[in-house]
Amino acid sequence: MFSSRLIVDRDFAISELDRRMFGTFVEHMGRCVYTGIYEPGHPTADENGFRQDVLELTRELGPTIVRYPGGNFMSGYNWEDGVGPKDQRPTRLDLAWYSTETNQFGTNEFMQWAKAAHVEPMFGVNLGTRGPDQARHFLEYCNHPGGTTLSELRKEHGVEKPHDIKFWCLGNEMDGPWQICRKTPEEYGRIALETAKVMRSVDPTITLAACGSSMWDMPTYGTWEDTVLEHCFDEVDFISLHTYFQNKYDATEEFFGNIEQTDQFIKEIVAVADGVAARKKSKKRIMLSFDEWNVWYKARSIDDLRKPGWPQAPRLIEEVYNFEDALVNGGALIVMMNNSDRVKTACLAQLVNVIGPIMTEPGGEAWRQTIFYPFAQASRFAHGTVLRPVIESPGYEAKTFPEIPYLCASVVHDENTGQTVIFALNRHLSEDMELKAELRGLGRNRKVVEALELHHTNMKATNTREAPDTVKPAANTHVRLDGDTVLATLKPGSWNVIVIGQQ
Numbered sequence: 001m002f003s004s005r006l007i008v009d010r011d012f013a014i015s016e017l018d019r020r021m022f023g024t025f026v027e028h029m030g031r032c033v034y035t036g037i038y039e040p041g042h043p044t045a046d047e048n049g050f051r052q053d054v055l056e057l058t059r060e061l062g063p064t065i066v067r068y069p070g071g072n073f074m075s076g077y078n079w080e081d082g083v084g085p086k087d088q089r090p091t092r093l094d095l096a097w098y099s100t101e102t103n104q105f106g107t108n109e110f111m112q113w114a115k116a117a118h119v120e121p122m123f124g125v126n127l128g129t130r131g132p133d134q135a136r137h138f139l140e141y142c143n144h145p146g147g148t149t150l151s152e153l154r155k156e157h158g159v160e161k162p163h164d165i166k167f168w169c170l171g172n173e174m175d176g177p178w179q180i181c182r183k184t185p186e187e188y189g190r191i192a193l194e195t196a197k198v199m200r201s202v203d204p205t206i207t208l209a210a211c212g213s214s215m216w217d218m219p220t221y222g223t224w225e226d227t228v229l230e231h232c233f234d235e236v237d238f239i240s241l242h243t244y245f246q247n248k249y250d251a252t253e254e255f256f257g258n259i260e261q262t263d264q265f266i267k268e269i270v271a272v273a274d275g276v277a278a279r280k281k282s283k284k285r286i287m288l289s290f291d292e293w294n295v296w297y298k299a300r301s302i303d304d305l306r307k308p309g310w311p312q313a314p315r316l317i318e319e320v321y322n323f324e325d326a327l328v329n330g331g332a333l334i335v336m337m338n339n340s341d342r343v344k345t346a347c348l349a350q351l352v353n354v355i356g357p358i359m360t361e362p363g364g365e366a367w368r369q370t371i372f373y374p375f376a377q378a379s380r381f382a383h384g385t386v387l388r389p390v391i392e393s394p395g396y397e398a399k400t401f402p403e404i405p406y407l408c409a410s411v412v413h414d415e416n417t418g419q420t421v422i423f424a425l426n427r428h429l430s431e432d433m434e435l436k437a438e439l440r441g442l443g444r445n446r447k448v449v450e451a452l453e454l455h456h457t458n459m460k461a462t463n464t465r466e467a468p469d470t471v472k473p474a475a476n477t478h479v480r481l482d483g484d485t486v487l488a489t490l491k492p493g494s495w496n497v498i499v500i501g502q503q
């Protein structure tokens, strides 16, 4: 047993939490759409072909915003292919994932699904094979009230009222050599600027995100953002960042380095964006859209990424998550919350089957992967203001990051309900942590409303179709309040949520 101290004060806030931080992602890739969220003929499918078992799990997961239609798929997508009568939609080769795309699911189906899932849409435009012209037309089709050919076409397609989609991504990972029609930062910065201008002319109420680096270790990392923002700073609101955590040394203590690295990644992008602001003598601050993040390292071989013969909805990157993956994702959520002054949107990539927290079998069951839980709990419990945590904890040195404190924590306080929630990881792998959390200025006459832990003795434990509940949250009975101080015992290698509220 060892001790760690966490101190927060109501007067010291990082920021109001933007609930769009708890977003996910649906791409036309593998089985995310087809046999994921959409499977006509499935025993639970409704008249639209939406799997109700997946919808229920999605609501339980609690994403607030969902990115669509890609990913890499976006850079070769013709939005027109996915609207109108289904029997007239073209079947195309999807060059991103070497699959056959039937277009039986498209914009209007997604918007219907998003409504049923209670999520806001985050759309992207194709800046790979196409450009500003299709972007303005796509936006006009979606958001213009009526009286033009495209807005009337939407009505003909059964959608009378505009979709009013607010958040738009200007392409996807345009720095990556794998991207269809990749661009240099100069080329992309220019096209992002011009696309943003025409899109804003169509609908001035939209929010726009430019593509940042696909990973923090891209060769152009930093200079990419600098050049891109040099061009489009005035026209965009967000810069995106993506990351997929690797377990490079197959050692949990090293794997945790990803959490610290994510914090550094965010702070570096903020520094670059603010550097551009300084150069432009601008008070404007560009916000961060962490619109792809997750663990992804097991299902990454060429066989996981593409199947021969242009199949429809093949099994691509169906990563099976284990317990340690859930811990790393929990840590990433903590880091994002602690950077909530600049990270305003984020998307766990993806939602179903494709590196998903939810898995399905065609015609069969749906179940929760291990990574489902930290996300679902963060989305359920994190409301209000993120307080600045002061952490005193022993730690260790790793190859992946020079200093890793055993305690990783975030505290969110909701003035409306009076609830304060502690999210904490004990990164010590063999010892209990005695946590002393001082919640200053938040009231003394309170109680522990709920204390939950995610723990398993086997870091490699997984949830499968046959054993879907191997890793799941349980109550932590070793939590009490002493005045304004929470005293808790956190198991070695565990994710914890402690909710403090009014008596």
Ligand code: AHR
Pocket: 027, 029, 070, 071, 072, 073, 172, 173, 214, 292, 349, 350
């Ligand atoms: O999420 C899987 C893929 O990873 C996305 O399509 C792409 O944007 C990223 O490289």
